[in-house]
Amino acid sequence: MHRKIIHVDMDYFFAQVEIRDNPKLRGKPVAIGGSSDRRGVLSTCNYEARSFGVRSAMPTYQALHKCPELILLSGDYSKYKEASDQVLTIFKLYTDKIQVVSIDEAYLDVTDSKLFFNSATLIANDIRKTIKAETGLTASAGVSFNKMLAKIGSEINKPDGLCVLDPINYKDIIPDFKINCINGVGKVTHKKLIENGIHTFADAMKYTKLDLINLMGSFGPSIYDYCRGIDAREVTTSYERKSLSVERTFQEDIKEVNDLEYRLRGCYEEMIDRLKKISERIIKTIYIKIKYSDFKQTTIEQGINDLDFKHFFSLLVERLRQREVEINVRLIGVGVKFHSEKLKGQLSFSF
Numbered sequence: 291m292h293r294k295i296i297h298v299d300m301d302y303f304f305a306q307v308e309i310r311d312n313p314k315l316r317g318k319p320v321a322i323g324g325s326s327d328r329r330g331v332l333s334t335c336n337y338e339a340r341s342f343g344v345r346s347a348m349p350t351y352q353a354l355h356k357c358p359e360l361i362l363l364s365g366d367y368s369k370y371k372e373a374s375d376q377v378l379t380i381f382k383l384y385t386d387k388i389q390v391v392s393i394d395e396a397y398l399d400v401t402d403s404k405l406f407f408n409s410a411t412l413i414a415n416d417i418r419k420t421i422k423a424e425t426g427l428t429a430s431a432g433v434s435f436n437k438m439l440a441k442i443g444s445e446i447n448k449p450d451g452l453c454v455l456d457p458i459n460y461k462d463i464i465p466d467f468k469i470n471c472i473n474g475v476g477k478v479t480h481k482k483l484i485e486n487g488i489h490t491f492a493d494a495m496k497y498t499k500l501d502l503i504n505l506m507g508s509f510g511p512s513i514y515d516y517c518r519g520i521d522a523r524e525v526t527t528s529y530e531r532k533s534l535s536v537e538r539t540f541q542e543d544i545k546e547v548n549d550l551e552y553r554l555r556g557c558y559e560e561m562i563d564r565l566k567k568i569s570e571r572i573i574k575t576i577y578i579k580i581k582y583s584d585f586k587q588t589t590i591e592q593g594i595n596d597l598d599f600k601h602f603f604s605l606l607v608e609r610l611r612q613r614e615v616e617i618n619v620r621l622i623g624v625g626v627k628f629h630s631e632k633l634k635g636q637l638s639f640s641f
């Protein structure tokens with residue numbers, strides 16, 4: 291039995307809220323954020339601005355170069371949060387299984403819904419209609435039998451669109467998807483995939499699971515599944531922090547163990563500070579992460595909740611000893627993973 295997952299993502303969210311509240315802006319290129327000095331970057335922009343090549347996270351000066359008539363607004367986060375809360379209240383009319391991913395994005399699992407004869411497509415359209423009626427804002431939605439395909443679906447007919455990837459049509463549609471549609475394929479991963487001729491899902495399908503593991507490490511099996519439309523991840527209802535980590539990338543790669551110990555201690559101290567703020571959680575394991583100068587990455591984990599620095603350091607020493615050649619390190623990090631249940635009263639660790 292297939293699951294029924296809906297991914298909803300608001301269109302040009304911050305900009306849309308501003309335009310709703312000031313209709314004179316309608317039809318004009320509008321962007322949020324970023325002072326016009328060289329350091330500012332945009333949060334987002336509407337589709338009129340996008341037609342000039344303006345994008346989220348683009349430096350403001352560059353955006354103004356592409357679109358001199360761009361209207362820049364400073365943004366009002368509390369207003370966006372209010373709209374976001376209103377949208378969440380609407381989602382709750384349809385299901386309790388809601389995973390909020392960001393201020394403008396959520397997954398809903400409507401597998402067991404009795405609404406609309408259990409049609410996820412009709413539910414998704416009704417959600418979009420209700421959002422529009424109650425907030426004045428448009429949202430796009432993707433409907434599918436897993437999270438990855440639902441998310442990709444929500445992008446396909448944006449803005450103000452719906453796309454259904456069902457267990458029959460998805461096979462014809464996904465081979466052409468760009469490999470960076472996959473959540474988690476960032477710039478570095480994308481570059482590496484492209485260097486190996488993997489531009490699309492169809493390209494990735496030519497690789498065996500072992501090939502992908504050799505190429506991408508622990509992300510390999512996920513890529514193998516995703517490019518076949520397979521994704522078993524659940525819609526996890528309430529947000530719960532599963533881990534906490536602190537890492538640093540060095541300006542110059544490091545080889546000396548003493549130097550690495552010093553940097554590791556810096557990460558460790560910051561992690562301890564941050565842990566003090568969320569001390570109600572029980573620590574399950576500790577780990578360290580190392581990325582070498584050739585971008586290969588490794589983590590080493592130990593099932594203890596004793597947070598003495600010496601444990602983190604010995605994990606580092608152990609892993610460095612396993613290096614076949616004296617390869618430099620470009621990033622180091624420390625982290626802890628939590629048990630899912632919360633701790634009442636006492637602290638789970640001592641400092």
Ligand code: TTP
Nearest residue numbers: 299300301302303304305333334335346347394
């Ligand atoms: P997105 O959903 O990524 O973008 P969007 O809603 O503006 O546009 P789209 O129609 O493509 O969905 O992000 C939601 C909001 O998060 C966005 O309106 C502003 C904020 N944001 C940033 O502040 N910085 C960023 O780099 C991005 C990508 C988003």
Ligand code: MG
Nearest residue numbers: 299300301394
């Ligand atoms: Mg959005």
